[in-house]
Amino acid sequence: MGLRSVLLAILLGLAGPLWADTVWLNNGDRITGNIVLLDGGKLALKTKYAGQVLIDWKDIDTLSAEKPLLLRQEGLDSQHTQRLSAAGKGMVRIVNGTTKTVPLASVTRIVPARELLRDVVWEGNLDAKLDMERKDDDSDEFRLKGDTRLEHGRWRHVANGEYERETENGTVTDDNWTAEYDIDRFFTQHWFWRTGGEWQVDHLEFIDRARIIGTGPGYRFWDDTLGRFDLIGQVNDVEFEYEGGDLSFRTLSLAWDFKRLLWGTRFEFYSTAELQVPQISDIDYVLESEFGLRYRVNDWARVSLLYELDQIEAEGQRNSDEHFLIGLGVAW
Structure with missing residues (x-):
């Protein structure tokens, strides 16, 4: 592996932990962390300073996520997403090759995607x-x-x-x-x-x-x-x-x-x-x-x-x- 590849790998390794998911609340507050899961109307978000916090799904204005997720909507099968982007009030933008904006109220479950072939x-x-x-x-x-x-x-x-x-x-x-x-x-x-x-x-x-x-x-x-x-x-x-x-x-x-x-x-x-x-x-x-x-x-x-x-x-x-x-x- 050349010097350029080594430096690139190090930079990517350092940059990875800086990626964070962001949640905007209806009251204007913003919380950053890593999405653990959404289930039962509660979003579990792991933060750096407050540990894991639970947020009522109905209290979220919009959110973004920079990692692949498995998302389920009412009446639809689960789908893989490359990332989520913030949209208008009560909406979220799903990016997966194409872009689609959906209401947050239609999303019933979110879990981080787990692939069969992955590290330990x-x-x-x-x-x-x-x-x-x-x-x-x-x-x-x-x-x-x-x-x-x-x-x-x-x-x-x-x-x-x-x-x-x-x-x-x-x-x-x-x-x-x-x-x-x-x-x-x-x-x-x-x-x-x-x-x-x-x-x-x-x-x-x-x-x-x-x-x-x-x-x-x-x-x-x-x-x-x-x-x-x-x-x-x-x-x-x-x-x-x-x-x-x-x-x-x-x-x-x-x-x-x-x-x-x-x-x-x-x-x-x-x-x-x-x-x-x-x-x-x-x-x-x-x-x-x-x-x-x-x-x-x-x-x-x-x-x-x-x-x-x-x-x-x-x-x-x-x-x-x-x-x-x-x-x-x-x-x-």
């Missing part, structure tokens, strides 16, 4: 929960739960982990951990192929170790600033290790991964679940699911409420295990 994107969450009871028995329960995903180009890496330890009157009654890693290869904007494994270790239960290796197709319905929804089907090889022997069998599984930001990104609703159908005549299905709500205190701190439901149906009888968890966490 990394995100994750880590939540901790401590439950201490001092009644008839002294019981302490500690749980650490985390997930992360790393995307680069057509590849996506997904990792999850959980550690749980419980004591009662000084005696350990539960001590286990679980780790899962999956790698996805995208063939289109929506279709991908997943291969991964899950490992479980329990120091106190009948089954000491469990291993699950699976592969199969997946479909991404959407993945943007507002949230995501993936559906994955797999064929799995399962192996249990316990004192006195091992057990191996196969399962068919269907899993989903859902996340949705609410109320201008203040709240995050998420859900993951996996339905396993073992090739064992005595077991009909095994379901592991969770539904959670996180409140975003700031850019990194979260307060979380989680509901877990695990079910096993075998020989016509259904056994369910439910947990409600409240904890603190961090996100990136």
Whole structure:
């Protein structure tokens, strides 16, 4: 690369952060920052000095944006825009090869455009929960739960982990951990192929170790600033290790991964679940699911409420295990 190209790259790198979106309000005020999203009648704008602010869409006179966006209007499919330009009162100009001016009232959603082929994107969450009871028995329960995903180009890496330890009157009654890693290869904007494994270790239960290796197709319905929804089907090889022997069998599984930001990104609703159908005549299905709500205190701190439901149906009888968890966490 020549000297001129190097200098140009540096100048563009320095100039990029100076680009900002601008919002003009009906009262004449002007706010600059970066558009995070528009949803539910609230525009989330990340500013340099005040952090993320929420602006009622009806209070905006016009706005401009210098980056590609995905914009949806009433009764129309989402469309990509190269940029937005300020127009007359209550209007905005969409620039995408051609120029079109539309009323702000007709715009129902705006999210930054995300391309399949792009640089590395990394995100994750880590939540901790401590439950201490001092009644008839002294019981302490500690749980650490985390997930992360790393995307680069057509590849996506997904990792999850959980550690749980419980004591009662000084005696350990539960001590286990679980780790899962999956790698996805995208063939289109929506279709991908997943291969991964899950490992479980329990120091106190009948089954000491469990291993699950699976592969199969997946479909991404959407993945943007507002949230995501993936559906994955797999064929799995399962192996249990316990004192006195091992057990191996196969399962068919269907899993989903859902996340949705609410109320201008203040709240995050998420859900993951996996339905396993073992090739064992005595077991009909095994379901592991969770539904959670996180409140975003700031850019990194979260307060979380989680509901877990695990079910096993075998020989016509259904056994369910439910947990409600409240904890603190961090996100990136």
